[in-house]
Amino acid sequence: MDKYESKVRRFETALATRNFEIELFWKRSLFFWGFIASTFVAYVALIDKIAFLSVAAACFGLVCSIAWSCVNRGSKYWQENWETLVEEAESEVTGELFTLRRERHKDLGWLGARKFSVSRSAIALSDFTCCSWVGLLAFSVTKALNIKVPLSLKEAICLLIVFTVVYLLCFLIKVGSKDADINS
Template structure:
């Protein structure tokens, strides 16, 4: 009977990763060898990493859509209360109610935008985690397909990042809500401390000037941010070059026992 040959390959790169993945130990010489069974595990891990990466990307946009759905509601509510507050028909009681809603709405907007930013960073962390696994595993499955990319020689080489664009947008939304929180607090504090008499049109104009002046902070921030963005070049590097000084791997240790 003809004996079936068994593959035996020596791992030359990312040895620690495959040692953890396959739950194998290096030999006395510090080498790690993989066989046919190990290659099956690597193929299964490669497929799982691809599937989980696609799942993380879908969650990325689902979370964004979920949180973005609150923004139009909050903006509409804030705008309605803001216009109603400065209406000539508004009474002292209605202004008091509107000031509470203005502060509450702006605080909710700041909270949702901050949560949105943290969720984007969390999703990107796990997406990149599986992308790195694919980059390590693909050598034994498809070669370096995932790490190869093309660019036109006659055009500037820029690898735009969707995540960094979304994060930049989120930073702007967060700043806008921060300015609105300050404006709402000034309205609320002024009304309750009775610093101004809202029955006179002159005093209404005064507080409007203060609020609109706060609104001018955003264009100033936008100009500073754009200058910083151009100087720091937030696009992805020409190629990804990670070494042990930049990245390491950890293995969760989970031990369970049967309930007594």
């Protein structure tokens, strides 16, 4: 095998492995979503009936969500690793097929395309799910132990809305900027 064939094989292997990592990313997410959704259904069913089990369900949901977040980050690491190898080899094999970016449409303001990172969006969702389980766990514990919280329902709802809006703004700024790295 000559030097060029070796480069082509390296490029093809890196590209196939990158695609495989992306496929595994989504399969892993579906795996965790099965546990998280089932646990949420159990939590809702138990919250007014068996306090101890609602706390246990919230703990399990939190652990599953943290595991999902960690697995997402690990998958993203390996995806970026293989993307780097593809970029290094592509100039010698295909030219700038994957790294060259051309804008197709003029800027349409908020309707325009953005370089959103799909995998970073999933990481942000998994992190928000972790935060949600922390909130549900705190709610379950205070309810199970009859702890009086110095917040009215109205204040708690306002805090949840503010947290969600701030999280969404951070998400949109970090994950959806026009100048985001296409591979991120």
